Amino acid sequence: MPFWSKESWNASGKHCYVTGGSSGLGLALATTLAARGAHVSIVARGQQRLDDAMKQIEAKRQSPDQIFRSFSADLRGAAGANAALDAITEVHDGRTPDAIFLCAGVATPRFFVESTEQDLASGMDLGYWTEAWTAWAVTKRMVEQGRKGKIVFVASTLGYMSFVGWSSYSPARHAVRGLADTLRSELLLYDIDVHLFCPNTMHTPGYVEENRTKPQITSLIEEGDSPVSPEQAATALLKGVADGHTHISGDMVTELFRAATRGSAPYHNFVYDCILDTAAFIATPIWRSMTDSRVRAHKPEHARYLRERGLQK
């Protein structure tokens, strides 16, 4: 699509596949899509949460024709991604979904020096591969079937920038961004649209969980963020998709980092992005130097923390 034209996408009647649709952002998206008349399929690992989510999705049904499906799979590997696609496309005669929303993911913040090999490897599995394998499996099928569609990746504000505590997660989010930017270009060959949603903090079960391991200094820095509800985030995501935006964010801080970190991604609006880019050019160094001071001021407490855990003599 040429850069000046506006796209408008409507979920009604479309088959939308939401990974991680049993909780948080994915669940909010699944219920919103159901309320907008879409066929909705959700995949996650835990059966109980899938069953509970299906009840919430069913409650939003607009027509008896809508098809809702759930399937339990671990999406960290190619086999799980393919098995999930087989299961959710069965009732659609094997046709690939019209839109894929890659919301499955887990964040486990902690200090780099206290991370194990498993923690860091798992960060990539749960923050990158859960999205990449499904994108790979679905693209192959779309190309084989000659079907157009949409793939919406989910990264984070931490896909544009990062700070203390996020060493197992932010790299995976940057990798998701790298894949989305690559595929935005490559999948033009097949008329498949690629979007990247970068949410800021959302009040979700996943957020409650990550706060259990989150270093205190990380929480302190995040006080500069204004958390949103998963429903607000889902609405922002769908608006960005309908507007045809490649990179989508739901808050001003992420908008600033988006504009300043644009790379080869298309901007939204020349004038608006110029203003944002200029504002970020001035504000980011101020924020960074304040944040660096906070991190340095945390050194004595951190030394105590490391000693208590036997990580420093």
Ligand SMILES: NC(=O)C1=CN([C@@H]2O[C@H](COP(=O)(O)OP(=O)(O)OC[C@H]3O[C@@H](n4cnc5c(N)ncnc54)[C@H](OP(=O)(O)O)[C@@H]3O)[C@@H](O)[C@H]2O)C=CC1
């Ligand atoms: N909450 C926040 O502040 C932010 C979150 N994000 C990102 O947004 C996405 C959604 O986050 P949020 O809604 O908070 O997360 P939640 O933890 O609330 O939900 C995550 C969903 O993903 C599923 N999931 C996790 N791992 C796998 C797996 N290996 N295979 C299949 N499904 C899996 C979970 O189900 P189950 O565990 O049963 O498999 C659940 O349905 C994540 O990628 C997260 O990193 C980005 C920015 C901010």
Ligand SMILES: CCCCCCCCCCCCCCCC(=O)[C@@H](N)CO
């Ligand atoms: C331009 C100058 C202004 C800067 C203000 C910056 C304030 C800090 C923003 C921190 C945002 C972190 C979001 C993390 C979301 C996430 O991915 C995790 N919750 C994982 O689930």
